[in-house]
Amino acid sequence: MRIRTAFAIAVAATAAAGPSLAQMPAPPFATTKVEGTDNVYIFRYGNHQAMFVVTKAGVIATDPISYGRPQAAKTYVAEIQKITKAPIKYLIYSHHHYDHIAGGKPFKEAGARVVAHRRAKERLVALKGLDVVIPDEVVDGKRIISLGGTTLELHFTGRNHSDSSLVMLLPKEKIIFAVDFNSLGAVPSRLAINDSYPIEWEASLKRTLALKWDRMIPGHPGPGGRLGTRADMEQQLAFLTDLSAEVKKASDAGKCFSPADTELKLPKYTTLLNYEQNLSWNVHRWCGYWGRGI
Ligand SMILES: [Zn+2]
Numbered sequence: 001m002r003i004r005t006a007f008a009i010a011v012a013a014t015a016a017a018g019p020s021l022a023q024m025p026a027p028p029f030a031t032t033k034v035e036g037t038d039n040v041y042i043f044r045y046g047n048h049q050a051m052f053v054v055t056k057a058g059v060i061a062t063d064p065i066s067y068g069r070p071q072a073a074k075t076y077v078a079e080i081q082k083i084t085k086a087p088i089k090y091l092i093y094s095h096h097h098y099d100h101i102a103g104g105k106p107f108k109e110a111g112a113r114v115v116a117h118r119r120a121k122e123r124l125v126a127l128k129g130l131d132v133v134i135p136d137e138v139v140d141g142k143r144i145i146s147l148g149g150t151t152l153e154l155h156f157t158g159r160n161h162s163d164s165s166l167v168m169l170l171p172k173e174k175i176i177f178a179v180d181f182n183s184l185g186a187v188p189s190r191l192a193i194n195d196s197y198p199i200e201w202e203a204s205l206k207r208t209l210a211l212k213w214d215r216m217i218p219g220h221p222g223p224g225g226r227l228g229t230r231a232d233m234e235q236q237l238a239f240l241t242d243l244s245a246e247v248k249k250a251s252d253a254g255k256c257f258s259p260a261d262t263e264l265k266l267p268k269y270t271t272l273l274n275y276e277q278n279l280s281w282n283v284h285r286w287c288g289y290w291g292r293g294i
Pocket of ligand 1: 097
């Protein structure tokens with residue numbers, strides 16, 4: 001969602017100019033092992049990424065990240081198969097948004113069972129999106145997957161950026177894969193807040209912080225490709241909490257949507273990335289909540 005790299009900006013600019021897909025440069029991808037782990041990897045394709053875990057008994061993969069680019073999932077499977085010949089047993093969706101979960105077919109064909117939150121399946125069944133594999137299994141509150149000596153916990157910590165987000169926790173490694181509801185050092189983008197749940201989002205961050213983890217793999221590369229920290233999530237929670245309190249005041253003063261969406265400022269957070277370009281979208285969303293109950 002957040003386009004940061006020069007490459008992505010170049011691709012976006014080229015796309016806006018309207019060339020055919022054939023003229024587009026092949027997007028770069030990378031597979032990296034997470035430092036300090038034996039078997040946890042990140043597959044990045046363009047500006048999206050997913051975690052996968054390799055065990056002797058098979059692979060647990062997440063998010064195919066292939067919306068509008070089926071070659072991404074094929075590349076992802078090929079990258080896994082360069083590391084191991086063990087079968088891909090699971091494909092787990094972080095939430096139901098297509099930019100993260102479209103393109104699961106090559107995983108399904110490799111034998112993976114597709115797992116997602118119950119609400120994600122309900123939405124995907126109703127939406128009938130192109131190139132979207134419907135989950136085989138659903139999770140409500142919590143599910144533990146054990147495979148080849150690795151334990152992966154799936155937690156629903158409440159509605160946040162979506163109503164179907166699963167936090168994937170590797171308890172031994174103290175790593176989580178959490179997508180789109182914690183913008184590392186940044187003000188959430190328009191797309192990050194478009195389909196979001198004010199108040200519940202803050203509660204979800206608190207529940208996620210209550211889990212035992214040190215590092216977070218985000219669904220979009222962090223600044224400089226870094227992983228997320230608990231401090232990032234605490235900062236996101238503080239930002240949303242202060243945003244919510246200020247918008248509530250503005251709403252009670254009759255200032256929602258306008259002029260709050262242009263006038264309201266949060267000076268404590270001006271150093272966050274994308275503060276200038278994204279703040280008004282956040283104010284607009286929370287204005288909808290406090291001002292109109294939506
Ligand atoms: Zn999303």
